[in-house]
Amino acid sequence: MNPVAAPTLAPAPVPVAVLPERGLTDLWLQILDQLAPKIARSQFITWFKDTALLGKEEGKLVVGLPLPMTLHWHMEHYRDMTLEAAQALDSTVTQIVYTVDVGLKDNRDRSPDILERFPEVKKRKVPGRSEVRMAEGIVSKILNPNYMLENFIVGSGNRLAQAACQAVAREPGGKYNPLFLYGGVGLGKTHLLQATGNAILRQMPRTAVVYTTSEDFTNQVVEAIGQKKMEQFRRRYRMVDVLIIDDVQFLANKERTQEEFFHTFNALYEDRKQVIISADRPPSELDLEDRLTSRFERGMIADISTPDYETRLAILIEKVREYEIFIDMTVLQFIAEHAKKNVRELEGILMQAVALYELEQRMPTVRSIAEIMHKLNKDENSKDQNVGFQTPQKRRPTFQEVMEAVSKYYSVSVNEIVGASRVREILLPRQIAMYIGRNRMGVSYVHIGEMFGNRDHTTVMSAVRKIERVLQDDPQMLREVRALEQELSLVE
Ligand code: ADP
Numbered sequence: 001m002n003p004v005a006a007p008t009l010a011p012a013p014v015p016v017a018v019l020p021e022r023g024l025t026d027l028w029l030q031i032l033d034q035l036a037p038k039i040a041r042s043q044f045i046t047w048f049k050d051t052a053l054l055g056k057e058e059g060k061l062v063v064g065l066p067l068p069m070t071l072h073w074h075m076e077h078y079r080d081m082t083l084e085a086a087q088a089l090d091s092t093v094t095q096i097v098y099t100v101d102v103g104l105k106d107n108r109d110r111s112p113d114i115l116e117r118f119p120e121v122k123k124r125k126v127p128g129r130s131e132v133r134m135a136e137g138i139v140s141k142i143l144n145p146n147y148m149l150e151n152f153i154v155g156s157g158n159r160l161a162q163a164a165c166q167a168v169a170r171e172p173g174g175k176y177n178p179l180f181l182y183g184g185v186g187l188g189k190t191h192l193l194q195a196t197g198n199a200i201l202r203q204m205p206r207t208a209v210v211y212t213t214s215e216d217f218t219n220q221v222v223e224a225i226g227q228k229k230m231e232q233f234r235r236r237y238r239m240v241d242v243l244i245i246d247d248v249q250f251l252a253n254k255e256r257t258q259e260e261f262f263h264t265f266n267a268l269y270e271d272r273k274q275v276i277i278s279a280d281r282p283p284s285e286l287d288l289e290d291r292l293t294s295r296f297e298r299g300m301i302a303d304i305s306t307p308d309y310e311t312r313l314a315i316l317i318e319k320v321r322e323y324e325i326f327i328d329m330t331v332l333q334f335i336a337e338h339a340k341k342n343v344r345e346l347e348g349i350l351m352q353a354v355a356l357y358e359l360e361q362r363m364p365t366v367r368s369i370a371e372i373m374h375k376l377n378k379d380e381n382s383k384d385q386n387v388g389f390q391t392p393q394k395r396r397p398t399f400q401e402v403m404e405a406v407s408k409y410y411s412v413s414v415n416e417i418v419g420a421s422r423v424r425e426i427l428l429p430r431q432i433a434m435y436i437g438r439n440r441m442g443v444s445y446v447h448i449g450e451m452f453g454n455r456d457h458t459t460v461m462s463a464v465r466k467i468e469r470v471l472q473d474d475p476q477m478l479r480e481v482r483a484l485e486q487e488l489s490l491v492e
Protein backbone atom coordinates (compact mmCIF):
# COMPACT_ATOMS: atom_id res chain seq x y z
CA MET A 1 0.00 0.00 0.00
CA ASN A 2 1.34 3.32 -0.88
CA PRO A 3 2.01 5.48 2.05
CA VAL A 4 -0.59 8.04 2.40
CA ALA A 5 0.82 11.18 1.01
CA ALA A 6 1.17 13.82 3.55
CA PRO A 7 -1.65 16.19 2.96
CA THR A 8 -0.34 19.11 1.02
CA LEU A 9 -1.39 22.37 2.39
CA ALA A 10 -4.27 23.56 0.29
CA PRO A 11 -4.18 27.28 -0.11
CA ALA A 12 -6.36 28.68 2.57
CA PRO A 13 -9.54 30.17 1.18
CA VAL A 14 -9.24 33.90 1.04
CA PRO A 15 -11.14 35.13 4.02
CA VAL A 16 -13.97 37.30 2.82
CA ALA A 17 -14.07 39.31 5.95
CA VAL A 18 -11.06 39.15 8.19
CA LEU A 19 -12.66 41.63 10.47
CA PRO A 20 -15.81 40.55 12.20
CA GLU A 21 -18.82 42.30 10.72
CA ARG A 22 -18.94 44.78 13.55
CA GLY A 23 -15.34 45.77 12.82
CA LEU A 24 -16.19 46.37 9.18
CA THR A 25 -19.06 48.66 10.13
CA ASP A 26 -16.85 50.62 12.50
CA LEU A 27 -14.11 50.96 9.94
CA TRP A 28 -16.61 52.12 7.33
CA LEU A 29 -18.02 54.68 9.74
CA GLN A 30 -14.57 56.02 10.43
CA ILE A 31 -13.89 56.25 6.73
CA LEU A 32 -17.19 58.07 6.23
CA ASP A 33 -16.28 60.45 9.05
CA GLN A 34 -13.19 61.38 7.13
CA LEU A 35 -14.98 61.75 3.82
CA ALA A 36 -17.98 63.73 5.01
CA PRO A 37 -16.22 67.06 5.54
CA LYS A 38 -14.68 66.85 2.09
CA ILE A 39 -17.92 66.41 0.16
CA ALA A 40 -21.03 68.60 0.08
CA ARG A 41 -23.57 66.98 2.37
CA SER A 42 -26.19 66.35 -0.24
CA GLN A 43 -23.66 64.74 -2.55
CA PHE A 44 -22.28 62.74 0.29
CA ILE A 45 -25.69 61.45 1.20
CA THR A 46 -26.67 60.84 -2.40
CA TRP A 47 -23.70 58.65 -3.05
CA PHE A 48 -22.96 57.09 0.32
CA LYS A 49 -26.42 56.26 1.61
CA ASP A 50 -26.92 52.52 1.94
CA THR A 51 -23.27 51.77 1.34
CA ALA A 52 -21.35 49.38 3.54
CA LEU A 53 -18.00 47.78 3.90
CA LEU A 54 -18.67 44.19 2.99
CA GLY A 55 -15.27 42.69 3.35
CA LYS A 56 -11.57 43.05 3.78
CA GLU A 57 -9.50 40.66 1.75
CA GLU A 58 -5.85 41.17 2.51
CA GLY A 59 -5.30 44.79 1.55
CA LYS A 60 -8.51 45.05 -0.39
CA LEU A 61 -11.56 46.75 1.02
CA VAL A 62 -14.80 45.63 -0.59
CA VAL A 63 -17.30 48.46 -0.59
CA GLY A 64 -20.92 47.51 -1.25
CA LEU A 65 -23.07 49.90 -3.26
CA PRO A 66 -26.85 49.65 -3.34
CA LEU A 67 -27.39 50.58 -6.99
CA PRO A 68 -25.50 49.60 -10.13
CA MET A 69 -25.68 53.10 -11.51
CA THR A 70 -23.66 54.52 -8.63
CA LEU A 71 -20.71 52.28 -9.38
CA HIS A 72 -19.18 54.33 -12.12
CA TRP A 73 -19.59 57.54 -10.14
CA HIS A 74 -17.85 56.08 -7.13
CA MET A 75 -14.96 54.80 -9.15
CA GLU A 76 -14.60 58.09 -10.90
CA HIS A 77 -15.08 60.50 -8.04
CA TYR A 78 -14.66 58.82 -4.71
CA ARG A 79 -12.33 55.88 -5.06
CA ASP A 80 -9.10 57.77 -4.48
CA MET A 81 -10.58 59.73 -1.63
CA THR A 82 -11.94 56.62 -0.01
CA LEU A 83 -8.63 54.83 -0.35
CA GLU A 84 -6.82 57.74 1.20
CA ALA A 85 -9.21 57.88 4.12
CA ALA A 86 -8.93 54.12 4.62
CA GLN A 87 -5.16 54.20 4.52
CA ALA A 88 -5.05 56.95 7.09
CA LEU A 89 -6.90 54.60 9.43
CA ASP A 90 -5.31 51.33 8.43
CA SER A 91 -2.02 51.38 6.60
CA THR A 92 -2.42 47.80 5.35
CA VAL A 93 -5.18 48.85 2.95
CA THR A 94 -3.96 48.94 -0.63
CA GLN A 95 -7.07 48.97 -2.74
CA ILE A 96 -10.77 49.79 -2.80
CA VAL A 97 -12.98 47.50 -4.83
CA TYR A 98 -16.69 47.91 -5.34
CA THR A 99 -19.49 45.47 -5.53
CA VAL A 100 -23.15 46.17 -6.17
CA ASP A 101 -25.41 44.63 -3.60
CA VAL A 102 -29.01 45.67 -4.10
CA GLY A 103 -29.91 44.00 -0.84
CA LEU A 104 -28.28 46.96 0.91
CA LYS A 105 -31.12 49.12 -0.18
CA ASP A 106 -33.78 46.82 1.10
CA ASN A 107 -32.16 46.02 4.37
CA ARG A 108 -31.28 49.23 6.09
CA ASP A 109 -29.67 47.44 9.02
CA ARG A 110 -26.76 46.41 6.87
CA SER A 111 -25.44 49.92 6.39
CA PRO A 112 -24.97 52.83 8.77
CA ASP A 113 -27.76 55.39 8.91
CA ILE A 114 -25.78 58.25 7.52
CA LEU A 115 -28.68 60.69 7.54
CA GLU A 116 -28.68 60.37 11.28
CA ARG A 117 -24.93 60.34 11.70
CA PHE A 118 -24.37 63.34 9.47
CA PRO A 119 -27.27 65.61 10.28
CA GLU A 120 -28.04 68.70 8.32
CA VAL A 121 -26.63 71.99 9.54
CA LYS A 122 -29.14 74.68 8.72
CA LYS A 123 -27.72 77.82 7.23
CA ARG A 124 -29.26 81.16 7.99
CA LYS A 125 -30.75 82.74 4.97
CA VAL A 126 -29.53 86.24 4.21
CA PRO A 127 -32.39 88.59 3.46
CA GLY A 128 -32.18 89.59 -0.17
CA ARG A 129 -32.14 92.97 -1.77
CA SER A 130 -33.68 93.44 -5.14
CA GLU A 131 -31.46 96.09 -6.64
CA VAL A 132 -28.15 97.80 -6.27
CA ARG A 133 -27.54 101.43 -6.83
CA MET A 134 -24.24 102.03 -8.48
CA ALA A 135 -22.17 105.13 -8.87
CA GLU A 136 -23.89 107.92 -10.77
CA GLY A 137 -27.27 106.50 -9.94
CA ILE A 138 -27.28 103.61 -12.40
CA VAL A 139 -29.57 100.96 -11.11
CA SER A 140 -28.96 97.30 -11.71
CA LYS A 141 -31.14 94.55 -10.48
CA ILE A 142 -29.05 92.57 -8.11
CA LEU A 143 -27.41 89.56 -9.63
CA ASN A 144 -28.41 86.34 -8.02
CA PRO A 145 -25.14 84.91 -6.69
CA ASN A 146 -26.49 81.40 -7.10
CA TYR A 147 -26.47 81.79 -10.84
CA MET A 148 -22.99 80.82 -11.87
CA LEU A 149 -21.43 79.48 -15.01
CA GLU A 150 -19.99 76.72 -12.86
CA ASN A 151 -23.35 75.39 -11.75
CA PHE A 152 -24.97 75.66 -15.14
CA ILE A 153 -25.23 72.16 -16.49
CA VAL A 154 -24.15 71.87 -20.08
CA GLY A 155 -25.96 69.58 -22.49
CA SER A 156 -26.55 69.47 -26.20
CA GLY A 157 -29.36 72.03 -25.98
CA ASN A 158 -27.32 74.78 -24.38
CA ARG A 159 -23.70 74.02 -25.14
CA LEU A 160 -23.19 76.85 -27.58
CA ALA A 161 -24.93 79.40 -25.38
CA GLN A 162 -22.87 78.42 -22.38
CA ALA A 163 -19.63 78.50 -24.33
CA ALA A 164 -20.47 81.94 -25.69
CA CYS A 165 -21.16 83.22 -22.18
CA GLN A 166 -17.88 81.82 -21.00
CA ALA A 167 -16.06 83.55 -23.82
CA VAL A 168 -17.78 86.83 -23.01
CA ALA A 169 -16.93 86.44 -19.34
CA ARG A 170 -13.28 86.02 -20.28
CA GLU A 171 -13.25 88.92 -22.64
CA PRO A 172 -16.15 91.34 -22.32
CA GLY A 173 -16.51 93.55 -25.35
CA GLY A 174 -14.48 91.10 -27.40
CA LYS A 175 -15.47 88.84 -30.28
CA TYR A 176 -18.96 88.00 -29.13
CA ASN A 177 -20.54 91.40 -29.00
CA PRO A 178 -23.43 91.71 -28.73
CA LEU A 179 -24.26 88.30 -27.43
CA PHE A 180 -27.83 87.33 -28.14
CA LEU A 181 -29.34 84.28 -26.41
CA TYR A 182 -32.76 82.99 -27.23
CA GLY A 183 -34.97 80.13 -26.19
CA GLY A 184 -38.28 79.24 -24.57
CA VAL A 185 -39.18 79.93 -20.97
CA GLY A 186 -37.41 78.20 -18.18
CA LEU A 187 -34.46 77.00 -20.22
CA GLY A 188 -31.79 78.97 -18.41
CA LYS A 189 -31.47 82.31 -20.21
CA THR A 190 -31.67 84.40 -17.07
CA HIS A 191 -29.33 82.01 -15.32
CA LEU A 192 -26.71 82.35 -18.05
CA LEU A 193 -27.06 86.12 -18.31
CA GLN A 194 -26.64 86.67 -14.61
CA ALA A 195 -23.91 84.08 -14.35
CA THR A 196 -21.96 85.94 -17.01
CA GLY A 197 -22.40 89.18 -15.07
CA ASN A 198 -21.28 87.46 -11.89
CA ALA A 199 -18.24 85.96 -13.59
CA ILE A 200 -17.17 89.33 -14.98
CA LEU A 201 -17.59 90.98 -11.60
CA ARG A 202 -15.62 88.28 -9.91
CA GLN A 203 -12.63 88.83 -12.16
CA MET A 204 -12.99 92.56 -12.53
CA PRO A 205 -14.85 93.85 -9.50
CA ARG A 206 -14.70 97.46 -10.67
CA THR A 207 -16.58 96.80 -13.89
CA ALA A 208 -19.95 98.52 -14.08
CA VAL A 209 -22.21 95.59 -14.85
CA VAL A 210 -25.88 96.40 -15.23
CA TYR A 211 -28.46 93.67 -15.44
CA THR A 212 -31.98 94.70 -16.20
CA THR A 213 -35.11 93.28 -17.74
CA SER A 214 -36.80 94.97 -20.64
CA GLU A 215 -39.74 95.84 -18.37
CA ASP A 216 -37.43 97.54 -15.93
CA PHE A 217 -35.65 99.34 -18.67
CA THR A 218 -38.99 100.54 -19.99
CA ASN A 219 -40.02 101.79 -16.56
CA GLN A 220 -36.78 103.70 -16.23
CA VAL A 221 -37.33 105.33 -19.61
CA VAL A 222 -40.88 106.26 -18.69
CA GLU A 223 -39.72 107.68 -15.39
CA ALA A 224 -36.93 109.67 -16.99
CA ILE A 225 -39.35 111.13 -19.51
CA GLY A 226 -41.81 112.01 -16.75
CA GLN A 227 -39.15 113.75 -14.72
CA LYS A 228 -37.59 115.32 -17.76
CA LYS A 229 -34.30 113.69 -16.97
CA MET A 230 -33.67 112.01 -20.27
CA GLU A 231 -30.22 113.49 -20.70
CA GLN A 232 -29.17 112.22 -17.33
CA PHE A 233 -30.59 108.80 -18.15
CA ARG A 234 -28.55 108.59 -21.35
CA ARG A 235 -25.38 109.78 -19.71
CA ARG A 236 -25.67 107.23 -16.98
CA TYR A 237 -26.27 104.31 -19.24
CA ARG A 238 -23.31 105.25 -21.33
CA MET A 239 -21.03 104.72 -18.38
CA VAL A 240 -21.94 101.11 -18.15
CA ASP A 241 -19.28 98.57 -19.08
CA VAL A 242 -21.50 95.55 -19.46
CA LEU A 243 -25.20 95.94 -20.20
CA ILE A 244 -27.35 92.88 -19.84
CA ILE A 245 -30.99 93.09 -20.89
CA ASP A 246 -33.23 90.11 -20.30
CA ASP A 247 -36.34 89.26 -22.31
CA VAL A 248 -36.22 91.97 -24.97
CA GLN A 249 -39.31 90.53 -26.66
CA PHE A 250 -41.25 92.69 -24.20
CA LEU A 251 -39.95 95.82 -25.88
CA ALA A 252 -42.43 95.15 -28.68
CA ASN A 253 -44.80 98.09 -29.20
CA LYS A 254 -42.74 100.32 -26.94
CA GLU A 255 -41.35 102.62 -29.59
CA ARG A 256 -39.88 105.21 -27.32
CA THR A 257 -38.07 102.66 -25.20
CA GLN A 258 -36.80 100.91 -28.31
CA GLU A 259 -35.43 104.17 -29.52
CA GLU A 260 -33.63 104.87 -26.26
CA PHE A 261 -32.29 101.37 -26.23
CA PHE A 262 -31.08 101.77 -29.78
CA HIS A 263 -29.06 104.85 -28.86
CA THR A 264 -27.70 103.32 -25.72
CA PHE A 265 -26.78 100.20 -27.62
CA ASN A 266 -24.92 102.13 -30.30
CA ALA A 267 -23.02 104.25 -27.82
CA LEU A 268 -21.90 101.22 -25.83
CA TYR A 269 -21.13 99.16 -28.89
CA GLU A 270 -18.93 101.85 -30.36
CA ASP A 271 -17.11 102.09 -27.07
CA ARG A 272 -16.51 98.34 -27.23
CA LYS A 273 -18.63 97.75 -24.20
CA GLN A 274 -20.29 94.38 -23.91
CA VAL A 275 -24.03 94.03 -24.49
CA ILE A 276 -25.84 90.80 -23.69
CA ILE A 277 -29.43 90.29 -24.67
CA SER A 278 -31.95 87.53 -24.27
CA ALA A 279 -35.29 86.90 -25.90
CA ASP A 280 -37.71 84.08 -26.40
CA ARG A 281 -37.08 83.96 -30.15
CA PRO A 282 -34.36 84.83 -32.68
CA PRO A 283 -33.82 88.50 -33.64
CA SER A 284 -35.47 88.08 -37.03
CA GLU A 285 -38.72 86.99 -35.41
CA LEU A 286 -38.84 89.75 -32.84
CA ASP A 287 -41.52 92.31 -33.24
CA LEU A 288 -39.01 95.16 -32.90
CA GLU A 289 -37.65 97.88 -35.15
CA ASP A 290 -35.44 96.51 -37.88
CA ARG A 291 -32.55 98.77 -37.03
CA LEU A 292 -32.53 97.22 -33.57
CA THR A 293 -32.79 93.60 -34.64
CA SER A 294 -30.12 94.08 -37.29
CA ARG A 295 -27.83 95.34 -34.52
CA PHE A 296 -28.52 92.19 -32.55
CA GLU A 297 -27.52 90.12 -35.52
CA ARG A 298 -24.07 91.64 -35.68
CA GLY A 299 -22.61 89.60 -32.90
CA MET A 300 -23.05 86.11 -31.63
CA ILE A 301 -26.44 84.43 -31.60
CA ALA A 302 -26.97 81.23 -29.64
CA ASP A 303 -30.15 79.37 -28.99
CA ILE A 304 -31.08 77.23 -26.03
CA SER A 305 -33.35 74.27 -26.53
CA THR A 306 -34.97 71.81 -24.17
CA PRO A 307 -32.55 69.57 -22.31
CA ASP A 308 -32.39 65.85 -22.97
CA TYR A 309 -32.90 63.24 -20.29
CA GLU A 310 -29.26 63.06 -19.21
CA THR A 311 -29.04 66.82 -18.90
CA ARG A 312 -32.28 66.94 -16.94
CA LEU A 313 -30.96 64.35 -14.54
CA ALA A 314 -27.63 66.15 -14.19
CA ILE A 315 -29.46 69.41 -13.47
CA LEU A 316 -31.52 67.70 -10.80
CA ILE A 317 -28.42 66.28 -9.18
CA GLU A 318 -26.85 69.72 -9.21
CA LYS A 319 -29.96 71.33 -7.68
CA VAL A 320 -30.16 68.70 -4.99
CA ARG A 321 -26.59 69.50 -4.17
CA GLU A 322 -27.38 73.19 -3.95
CA TYR A 323 -30.40 72.66 -1.75
CA GLU A 324 -28.29 70.40 0.39
CA ILE A 325 -30.91 67.77 0.70
CA PHE A 326 -30.94 64.13 -0.06
CA ILE A 327 -33.25 62.69 -2.67
CA ASP A 328 -33.01 59.14 -3.79
CA MET A 329 -31.54 58.61 -7.24
CA THR A 330 -34.52 56.60 -8.43
CA VAL A 331 -36.73 59.56 -7.51
CA LEU A 332 -34.51 61.96 -9.45
CA GLN A 333 -34.60 59.65 -12.42
CA PHE A 334 -38.34 59.52 -12.21
CA ILE A 335 -38.60 63.31 -12.22
CA ALA A 336 -36.15 63.58 -15.10
CA GLU A 337 -38.13 61.05 -17.09
CA HIS A 338 -41.43 62.79 -16.68
CA ALA A 339 -40.74 66.53 -16.47
CA LYS A 340 -39.68 67.25 -20.00
CA LYS A 341 -40.97 70.70 -20.73
CA ASN A 342 -38.23 72.86 -19.29
CA VAL A 343 -35.87 73.27 -16.40
CA ARG A 344 -38.18 75.50 -14.42
CA GLU A 345 -40.72 72.71 -14.36
CA LEU A 346 -38.04 70.29 -13.20
CA GLU A 347 -37.09 72.69 -10.45
CA GLY A 348 -40.70 73.27 -9.50
CA ILE A 349 -41.22 69.62 -8.83
CA LEU A 350 -37.99 69.40 -6.95
CA MET A 351 -38.97 72.40 -4.81
CA GLN A 352 -42.19 70.68 -3.85
CA ALA A 353 -40.23 67.63 -2.93
CA VAL A 354 -37.91 69.82 -0.85
CA ALA A 355 -40.91 71.31 0.92
CA LEU A 356 -42.19 67.85 1.68
CA TYR A 357 -38.82 66.96 3.05
CA GLU A 358 -38.40 70.09 5.13
CA LEU A 359 -41.91 70.51 6.45
CA GLU A 360 -42.89 66.97 7.03
CA GLN A 361 -39.51 65.31 7.30
CA ARG A 362 -40.66 62.89 4.66
CA MET A 363 -38.23 61.46 2.19
CA PRO A 364 -39.59 62.06 -1.28
CA THR A 365 -40.47 58.80 -2.96
CA VAL A 366 -41.44 58.02 -6.53
CA ARG A 367 -44.98 57.80 -5.28
CA SER A 368 -45.02 61.17 -3.53
CA ILE A 369 -43.40 62.78 -6.57
CA ALA A 370 -46.02 61.25 -8.83
CA GLU A 371 -48.64 62.79 -6.57
CA ILE A 372 -46.94 66.16 -6.66
CA MET A 373 -46.77 66.01 -10.44
CA HIS A 374 -50.37 65.02 -10.64
CA LYS A 375 -51.33 67.98 -8.49
CA LEU A 376 -49.16 70.44 -10.40
CA ASN A 377 -50.59 69.11 -13.58
CA LYS A 378 -54.11 69.69 -12.34
CA ASP A 379 -53.23 73.25 -11.31
CA GLU A 380 -51.78 73.85 -14.73
CA ASN A 381 -54.85 72.46 -16.39
CA SER A 382 -57.11 74.66 -14.37
CA LYS A 383 -55.08 77.60 -15.63
CA ASP A 384 -55.73 76.22 -19.06
CA GLN A 385 -52.09 75.96 -19.95
CA ASN A 386 -50.16 73.41 -21.84
CA VAL A 387 -49.44 70.29 -19.98
CA GLY A 388 -45.78 69.55 -19.83
CA PHE A 389 -45.84 66.05 -18.54
CA GLN A 390 -48.18 63.18 -18.40
CA THR A 391 -48.43 62.13 -14.83
CA PRO A 392 -48.73 58.45 -14.55
CA GLN A 393 -51.61 58.00 -12.18
CA LYS A 394 -49.95 55.97 -9.50
CA ARG A 395 -51.98 53.72 -7.32
CA ARG A 396 -50.70 50.92 -5.24
CA PRO A 397 -51.27 47.74 -7.21
CA THR A 398 -52.80 44.68 -5.62
CA PHE A 399 -50.75 41.55 -5.37
CA GLN A 400 -53.00 39.96 -7.97
CA GLU A 401 -52.03 42.77 -10.34
CA VAL A 402 -48.39 42.20 -9.62
CA MET A 403 -48.81 38.55 -10.53
CA GLU A 404 -50.52 39.57 -13.75
CA ALA A 405 -47.86 42.13 -14.63
CA VAL A 406 -45.05 39.68 -14.01
CA SER A 407 -46.76 36.98 -16.09
CA LYS A 408 -47.32 39.39 -18.91
CA TYR A 409 -43.74 40.61 -18.78
CA TYR A 410 -42.40 37.07 -19.07
CA SER A 411 -45.11 35.89 -21.46
CA VAL A 412 -46.48 33.15 -19.28
CA SER A 413 -49.98 32.85 -17.88
CA VAL A 414 -50.98 33.52 -14.29
CA ASN A 415 -52.21 29.94 -14.12
CA GLU A 416 -48.79 28.74 -15.04
CA ILE A 417 -46.99 30.81 -12.46
CA VAL A 418 -49.27 29.71 -9.65
CA GLY A 419 -49.13 26.14 -10.95
CA ALA A 420 -46.68 23.38 -10.25
CA SER A 421 -44.33 23.50 -13.23
CA ARG A 422 -40.68 23.90 -12.39
CA VAL A 423 -39.34 24.69 -15.85
CA ARG A 424 -37.13 27.74 -15.66
CA GLU A 425 -39.33 29.93 -17.89
CA ILE A 426 -42.12 29.58 -15.37
CA LEU A 427 -40.21 29.13 -12.16
CA LEU A 428 -38.33 32.38 -12.52
CA PRO A 429 -41.35 34.65 -13.02
CA ARG A 430 -43.02 32.87 -10.12
CA GLN A 431 -40.08 33.60 -7.85
CA ILE A 432 -39.86 37.18 -9.06
CA ALA A 433 -43.53 37.77 -8.31
CA MET A 434 -42.96 36.35 -4.85
CA TYR A 435 -39.93 38.56 -4.37
CA ILE A 436 -41.81 41.68 -5.39
CA GLY A 437 -44.75 40.74 -3.21
CA ARG A 438 -42.57 40.26 -0.19
CA ASN A 439 -39.82 42.87 -0.58
CA ARG A 440 -41.69 45.63 -2.32
CA MET A 441 -45.20 45.22 -1.03
CA GLY A 442 -44.66 43.63 2.33
CA VAL A 443 -47.09 40.78 1.68
CA SER A 444 -46.53 38.01 4.21
CA TYR A 445 -44.81 34.78 3.19
CA VAL A 446 -47.86 32.87 4.29
CA HIS A 447 -50.23 34.93 2.18
CA ILE A 448 -47.96 34.73 -0.86
CA GLY A 449 -47.86 30.97 -0.38
CA GLU A 450 -51.62 30.87 -0.38
CA MET A 451 -51.84 32.95 -3.53
CA PHE A 452 -49.46 30.56 -5.25
CA GLY A 453 -51.49 27.40 -5.01
CA ASN A 454 -51.14 26.98 -1.25
CA ARG A 455 -47.41 26.65 -1.19
CA ASP A 456 -45.64 26.48 2.12
CA HIS A 457 -44.27 29.77 3.43
CA THR A 458 -40.76 28.31 3.57
CA THR A 459 -40.92 27.73 -0.17
CA VAL A 460 -41.78 31.38 -0.64
CA MET A 461 -38.99 32.37 1.67
CA SER A 462 -36.37 30.49 -0.26
CA ALA A 463 -37.71 31.84 -3.55
CA VAL A 464 -37.35 35.39 -2.25
CA ARG A 465 -33.84 34.70 -1.00
CA LYS A 466 -32.92 33.22 -4.31
CA ILE A 467 -34.04 36.24 -6.27
CA GLU A 468 -32.23 38.52 -3.84
CA ARG A 469 -29.07 36.58 -4.58
CA VAL A 470 -29.61 36.53 -8.31
CA LEU A 471 -30.16 40.25 -8.41
CA GLN A 472 -26.85 40.82 -6.77
CA ASP A 473 -24.86 39.46 -9.63
CA ASP A 474 -27.08 39.60 -12.64
CA PRO A 475 -27.41 43.17 -13.86
CA GLN A 476 -29.73 42.19 -16.71
CA MET A 477 -32.09 40.54 -14.30
CA LEU A 478 -31.83 43.48 -11.99
CA ARG A 479 -32.86 45.78 -14.78
CA GLU A 480 -35.82 43.61 -15.62
CA VAL A 481 -37.06 43.44 -12.09
CA ARG A 482 -36.54 47.17 -11.57
CA ALA A 483 -38.41 47.87 -14.79
CA LEU A 484 -41.29 45.78 -13.57
CA GLU A 485 -41.31 47.52 -10.24
CA GLN A 486 -41.21 50.87 -11.94
CA GLU A 487 -44.09 49.89 -14.15
CA LEU A 488 -46.04 48.86 -11.11
CA SER A 489 -44.94 52.09 -9.41
CA LEU A 490 -43.47 50.13 -6.58
CA VAL A 491 -40.04 51.67 -6.56
CA GLU A 492 -39.72 54.08 -3.72
P1 ADP B 1 -35.37 81.45 -18.54
O1 ADP B 1 -34.76 82.77 -18.15
O2 ADP B 1 -34.84 80.92 -19.83
O3 ADP B 1 -36.84 81.47 -18.51
P2 ADP B 1 -34.16 80.59 -16.10
O4 ADP B 1 -32.76 81.04 -16.31
O5 ADP B 1 -34.99 81.43 -15.19
O6 ADP B 1 -34.91 80.39 -17.48
O7 ADP B 1 -34.11 79.08 -15.61
C1 ADP B 1 -35.11 78.51 -14.81
C2 ADP B 1 -34.47 77.73 -13.70
O8 ADP B 1 -33.81 76.63 -14.23
C3 ADP B 1 -33.42 78.53 -12.95
O9 ADP B 1 -33.53 78.26 -11.58
C4 ADP B 1 -32.11 78.02 -13.47
O10 ADP B 1 -31.12 78.03 -12.47
C5 ADP B 1 -32.45 76.61 -13.86
N1 ADP B 1 -31.68 76.11 -15.00
C6 ADP B 1 -32.00 76.21 -16.30
N2 ADP B 1 -31.09 75.60 -17.07
C7 ADP B 1 -30.16 75.11 -16.24
C8 ADP B 1 -28.96 74.37 -16.42
N3 ADP B 1 -28.54 74.00 -17.64
N4 ADP B 1 -28.24 74.04 -15.34
C9 ADP B 1 -28.67 74.39 -14.11
N5 ADP B 1 -29.78 75.07 -13.86
C10 ADP B 1 -30.54 75.44 -14.90
Ligand code: MG
Pocket (backbone or CB within 6 Å): 186, 189, 190, 191, 246, 247
Ligand atom coordinates in the same frame (compact mmCIF):
# COMPACT_ATOMS: atom_id res chain seq x y z
MG1 MG C 1 -35.70 84.55 -17.70
